[in-house]
Structures are given as structure tokens and as C-alpha cells.
Amino acid sequence: MTCLSFLFKRRNTSRQQAITNFGDIPGMEYMIIYSYKELSSATEDFSPGNKIGEGGFGSVYKGKLKDGRVVAIKVLSSKSKQGVREFLNEIKVVSSIAHENLVRLYGFCVEGDNRILVYDYLENNSLAHTLLGGGHSNIQFSWETRSRICIGVARGLAFLHEEVRPRIVHRDIKASNVLLDSHLTPKISDFGLAKLLPPNTTHVSTRVAGTIGYLAPEYAIHGQLTRRADTYSFGVLLLEIVTGRCNTNTRLPCEDQFLLERTWGLYERGEVLSIVDASLGDDFDAEEACRFIKIALVCTQDAPRLRPSMPAVVRMLRGESNVSMEITKPGLITDLMDLKVRRQRDAGDPDASPVVFTTLHGSPSSSSGNATAIMSSSTAAELA
Numbered sequence: 001m002t003c004l005s006f007l008f009k010r011r012n013t014s015r016q017q018a019i020t021n022f023g024d025i026p027g028m029e030y031m032i033i034y035s036y037k038e039l040s041s042a043t044e045d046f047s048p049g050n051k052i053g054e055g056g057f058g059s060v061y062k063g064k065l066k067d068g069r070v071v072a073i074k075v076l077s078s079k080s081k082q083g084v085r086e087f088l089n090e091i092k093v094v095s096s097i098a099h100e101n102l103v104r105l106y107g108f109c110v111e112g113d114n115r116i117l118v119y120d121y122l123e124n125n126s127l128a129h130t131l132l133g134g135g136h137s138n139i140q141f142s143w144e145t146r147s148r149i150c151i152g153v154a155r156g157l158a159f160l161h162e163e164v165r166p167r168i169v170h171r172d173i174k175a176s177n178v179l180l181d182s183h184l185t186p187k188i189s190d191f192g193l194a195k196l197l198p199p200n201t202t203h204v205s206t207r208v209a210g211t212i213g214y215l216a217p218e219y220a221i222h223g224q225l226t227r228r229a230d231t232y233s234f235g236v237l238l239l240e241i242v243t244g245r246c247n248t249n250t251r252l253p254c255e256d257q258f259l260l261e262r263t264w265g266l267y268e269r270g271e272v273l274s275i276v277d278a279s280l281g282d283d284f285d286a287e288e289a290c291r292f293i294k295i296a297l298v299c300t301q302d303a304p305r306l307r308p309s310m311p312a313v314v315r316m317l318r319g320e321s322n323v324s325m326e327i328t329k330p331g332l333i334t335d336l337m338d339l340k341v342r343r344q345r346d347a348g349d350p351d352a353s354p355v356v357f358t359t360l361h362g363s364p365s366s367s368s369g370n371a372t373a374i375m376s377s378s379t380a381a382e383l384a
């Protein structure tokens with residue numbers, strides 16, 4: 001047997017196992033199927049020194065493949081059923097799409113209990129780590145860089161929402177899911193929760209999954225998912241980039257803990273510019289910063305119909321169209337809390353306290369300080 005035919009046979013065997021396990025996933029033909037052995041040798045047996053991150057469903061390693069390509073290798077925890085579902089979903093959603101603002105998935109490995117995804121390696125980690133990580137990084141985020149990052153993320157989302165069929169709702173836009181390459185070009189990652197919108201559908205009803213602090217109210221409460229839920233999450237992220245602050249910081253005085261609440265208060269008083277990251281000093285474009293903050297408030301409006309589409313957001317960010325929509329009070333997390341407490345009190349519980357979400361899976365200690373929430377619709381309904 002020649003070397004080539006041996007390789008072909010081994011790849012085919014792995015493909016066969018993947019198909020046997022999961023059925024033939026559309027788009028799988030674009031994927032490379034890796035053997036466990038080659039990924040193990042790429043990461044020096046998944047050595048702790050090569051570990052670059054940990055998510056809710058497993059660990060991420062930096063690896064070097066035999067062809068010299070440097071990759072990020074995400075090993076899903078074999079115990080997590082949810083992880084297996086997300087693994088399949090990720091392949092299904094991203095295997096056949098490509099855009100400069102989306103992380104590229106090269107392929108995967110399915111052997112025994114191992115479920116591994118192989119991505120393009122991005123040198124500058126995530127926005128959560130480098131921008132919001134509290135001094136873990138030496139990168140200086142100038143205003144121009146921030147502006148470019150915001151527009152890049154918006155373009156990536158506009159592509160998912162409008163330019164692919166079926167359309168895709170990401171469902172988990174947040175700072176730790178925006179990775180940065182060596183030029184600080186943003187790449188949206190983590191499609192494990194993404195939903196494909198069937199043709200001629202504008203919304204789907206689904207169990208609630210996403211990250212506390214970024215969840216649109218109608219989705220958190222009723223599980224009603226539209227592309228405008230991503231617009232909401234993007235609005236929260238936009239504020240984080242402009243201010244250099246996580247959306248929630250429980251170490252601050254009560255009135256300052258929630259970034260969106262704080263921004264809305266300042267907007268009402270005509271003082272929004274005071275929330276721009278102080279580390280920029282005066283070195284930022286005040287007019288553009290003011291526009292970005294207004295766009296963030298429009299994106300996070302309580303009613304989804306008041307939020308713009310992502311292509312419209314791209315145009316507004318670039319200054320190609322005005323932020324002409326009326327800005328009313330955004331959908332605030334504190335209102336959701338109050339709603340739940342009121343309902344509990346009405347139901348006869350005088351000690352009701354504002355505990356909002358049940359976290360079934362999460363990493364509360366992650367740098368963004370948020371936890372991923374995956375709720376059944378009944379849990380979500382408890383909020384209503």
C-alpha cells in the first residue's frame with residue numbers, strides 16, 4: 001500500500017465513523033477529519049503547557065500540525081451531553097460558510113468518546129481576555145482599533161443574518177466569543193448554540209440558551225428567538241468595547257453595576273461621553289463615540305421591532321446612515337429582576353429576592369464575569 005492510499009484509507013475510516021455516529025451532516029465534505037493521534041502529537045499529548053483556554057464544554061489547546069499549520073484544538077468534555085449536541089451543531093452551522101469576521105473551522109475528530117474541533121489559531125485571544133481582562137494583556141486598544149473591531153463584528157453578524165441560506169442566529173454573541181488575529185481583526189467564534197432559521201421564518205421558539213447580561217428580554221422571558229436577539233447582544237458588546245468595561249461588575253456601587261443601565265442614565269442626562277474608556281484620555285473621536293453609544297442603545301431597545309437589522313447597524317457604525325431611530329429606554333436586566341420579584345411577591349412570597357437566572361452550565365469565574373445560561377422554556381417562563 002502506498003503512503004497516499006494508506007492516508008486516504010485512514011481518513012475514510014475516520015469519516016466513516018463520523019457518518020456512522022452522526023449521519024451525513026451537510027457541509028461535512030468541506031471538513032478535514034483528523035485522527036486523535038495527529039491532534040495528540042500536535043499538542044504534545046494535550047500538555048497543560050499548550051492549553052490556551054477553558055470554556056463551558058471543554059478545554060482549548062494550541063497545536064502545530066505536521067504541515068506546519070498552527071491551530072486551536074477544542075476538546076469537548078466526554079461527560080457533557082450538551083457538549084456533544086453543540087459539537088454537531090457547530091459542524092452543521094459553520095462547515096460551509098466563510099467570512100473574514102468568522103473563525104474558520106478546519107475540521108474535527110471523532111474517535112471513541114473523543115469529540116474534538118480544530119480551528120484557525122488566533123494569536124490575540126478573545127476580547128474578554130485582552131480588552132476586558134483587567135490588565136492581562138499589553139495590547140493598547142486605540143479608538144481606531146475599537147471602531148474597526150465593532151464594525152468587523154457587526155459585518156460578521158450581518159453576513160450570518162442576511163447573506164447565507166438558511167439564515168443563522170448566533171445566540172451567544174459576547175466578548176469571549178470574539179477572537180482577535182495578529183492584526184486585531186475580530187472573528188466571531190463558538191457556533192455551538194447557533195440556530196438555523198428555516199426559509200420564510202422570522203422567528204423560532206426555543207429553549208433559552210446564551211449568556212446572562214447579553215440576553216434580549218423577549219428571548220430570556222419567552223424563548224422567542226429572532227435575529228434581533230443577536231442585535232441586542234451586539235449592542236451590549238458594543239458598549240463594552242467603547243467603555244472597556246464588562247457589562248456587569250458586582251464590585252461597583254449598586255447604581256454602577258450594570259453597564260447598560262449606567263449608560264442609559266448618562267444618556268438621559270446628556271453625559272454619555274463620560275462613559276468612554278478613561279484609558280483613552282482625550283484620544284478618541286468624540287462624535288463617533290457618541291454615535292456608537294447611541295447605536296448601542298438602539299440595538300438594546302426593549303421591543304425587538306425597534307432594534308435595527310445588522311446590515312443597518314453596519315451602515316450606522318460606518319457613518320453611512322444616521323441613527324435616525326428613536327431611542328427609548330432599553331431592555332434592562334434590572335427590569336427583568338424586578339419583574340420576577342414582583343411576580344413572586346404577588347404569589348405570596350414576601351422574602352422574594354432578585355435572583356434572576358438559573359445557571360445550568362456556566363463559568364462564573366470567567367474573565368467577562370458572565371455565566372452561560374441554558375434554560376428550559378419553563379425556567380425562562382418563570383421570569384415572565
Ligand SMILES: Nc1ncnc2c1ncn2[C@@H]1O[C@H](COP(=O)(O)OP(=O)(O)OP(=O)(O)O)[C@@H](O)[C@H]1O
Pocket residue numbers: 052053054055056057058059060072074103119120121122123125126129176177179189190362363372
Ligand atoms: N481559535 C482560537 N484561537 C485562539 N484561542 C482560542 C480559540 N478558540 C478558543 N480560544 C481560547 O479558548 C478560550 C475558551 O474558548 P471556548 O470557546 O471553549 O469557551 P468560551 O467561549 O470562553 O466560554 P463558554 O464555553 O462558557 O461560552 C477562549 O476564551 C479563548 O481564550
